[in-house]
Amino acid sequence: MSTPIIKLSNISKSFGPIDVLHNISLEVNAGEVLCLLGDNGAGKSTLIKVLSGVHKPNAGTLEMDGKPISFDNPRDASNQGIATVHQFGGTFPLMSIGRSFFVGVEPTKRFGPFRIYDRKTANETAVRAVREFGITRIDDGDRLIGGLSGGERQSLAIARAVHFGARLLVLDEPTAALGVKEAAHVLRIVLEARKRGLGVIFITHNVVHALTVGDHFAVLIRGAKAADFRRGEKTREEITDLMAGGEAMAELEAEIATHIKIA
Numbered sequence: 001m002s003t004p005i006i007k008l009s010n011i012s013k014s015f016g017p018i019d020v021l022h023n024i025s026l027e028v029n030a031g032e033v034l035c036l037l038g039d040n041g042a043g044k045s046t047l048i049k050v051l052s053g054v055h056k057p058n059a060g061t062l063e064m065d066g067k068p069i070s071f072d073n074p075r076d077a078s079n080q081g082i083a084t085v086h087q088f089g090g091t092f093p094l095m096s097i098g099r100s101f102f103v104g105v106e107p108t109k110r111f112g113p114f115r116i117y118d119r120k121t122a123n124e125t126a127v128r129a130v131r132e133f134g135i136t137r138i139d140d141g142d143r144l145i146g147g148l149s150g151g152e153r154q155s156l157a158i159a160r161a162v163h164f165g166a167r168l169l170v171l172d173e174p175t176a177a178l179g180v181k182e183a184a185h186v187l188r189i190v191l192e193a194r195k196r197g198l199g200v201i202f203i204t205h206n207v208v209h210a211l212t213v214g215d216h217f218a219v220l221i222r223g224a225k226a227a228d229f230r231r232g233e234k235t236r237e238e239i240t241d242l243m244a245g246g247e248a249m250a251e252l253e254a255e256i257a258t259h260i261k262i263a
Contacts, residue, residue, distance in 0.1 A: 003066040004029050005168050005199040006051070006082070011060035013046055020046045022224040023060070028168060028199040028216075033190060035210035036203045038220035039243055044172075044203050047220070051170055051201070052084040053077035083161030084170040085154065093146030097138065100145050101126035101160050129159040133189050151182030155189050168199045175209050187213050207239050219243055 004027035013021040021043050028034045038044050049055040050062075053071030062069050064080055071077045077084075092100050099106075102122045109118040123141020130138050135155045138148070145153065154174050161169060171190065175183035190213045193200055204210050210217065217234070219227040219242045227234075227242050234242075 002029055005064065007063040007066075008051075009061045009063070011047070011050060011057045011062070013050060013055060013057050020223050021050070021057070024220075024225055025060075026218055026225075026228075028201060030167070030199055031194055031197045032215045033194050033200040033202055033213050034216045034218065035214035036201055036218055036220065037205065037207065037210055037239065037243055039205055041222070042220040043223035044220060046223075048084060048170055048172055048203060051077065051082060053082075081165055081167035082170065083164075083166035083168070084172065085157045085161060085174065086172045093144065095145050096123070096142050097130075097145060097148075097156065098122035098126045098141035101129070101141075101156065101163075105164070125163075126156075126160075129163045130156055133159050133162075133192055135159075135185075149182055150178050151185045154178075154186045158189050158193060162193065162196065162198065166198065168201070169193055170201045170203070172203050173205070174202070175204065175206060183209060205243070207236055207243070210239075211236060 007027040009025050011021055011024040012019070024043075024047060026034065026036075036044055036047070046055065050057050053074040053076050056070070056072075062071075069080065071080075074084075092103065095103065098119060099122065102125075107118040107121045107125070108115040109121070119142075126141050127138060133155055135152060138152060138156070145156075148156065154171075158169065158171075169190075174186050174190075178186065187209060190200055190202060194213070194215075200213075202210065202213060211231075215231055217227070217229050217231075217239070218225055219239070221243070227239075
């Protein structure tokens, strides 16, 4: 069996007296999509921040390629090949596609005794990287990010992460604010990333989207892992029930049914 790209063992996180994550254990292999499911307040955002170096866990360990690792800040996580893409891709609306793609690592060329921003190289590279992911509507690197759709921004951010060597993509609710057509395009991008051998953690509360791309699934409820299963092991209805609280929801339905009969 191959060594996971990343492995979390008994990760816990608290803020003062408030426990947010409780003994979370997960692993993601190359060429695999792990769907992390949970309703609002389940602990998904905190787990993302642990993975991306924003928060240090209070307990538990992280391993990459079988070796213990610790992140002091987001740059540490990025340097290890972990790329976190938030809703709308964290892009800059007033920047051009080329500028946004290379922000912080701009290509330069010599102009007399100076080095200046190489706009042509940036634009051509950005457009080519995005089109390789099937975004054929983007053909001008000077186009402003603000003119792109939500799905195109997500695709640009994912293409950028892959271009700069990401091995693990952490996608935070990438389809939450998108229409059906746009969401479908982002899901195709996720499948393409998997095909290229990347590990993907797909955070969502949309069971349909998860079942479309997922290989492995974990459900969080109130900061704890309520279920961990592979594709085909649970139905859509069973997963939805888990996310809603499982037995607690069944008890509530039974209680309501009893009251209706009495009435």
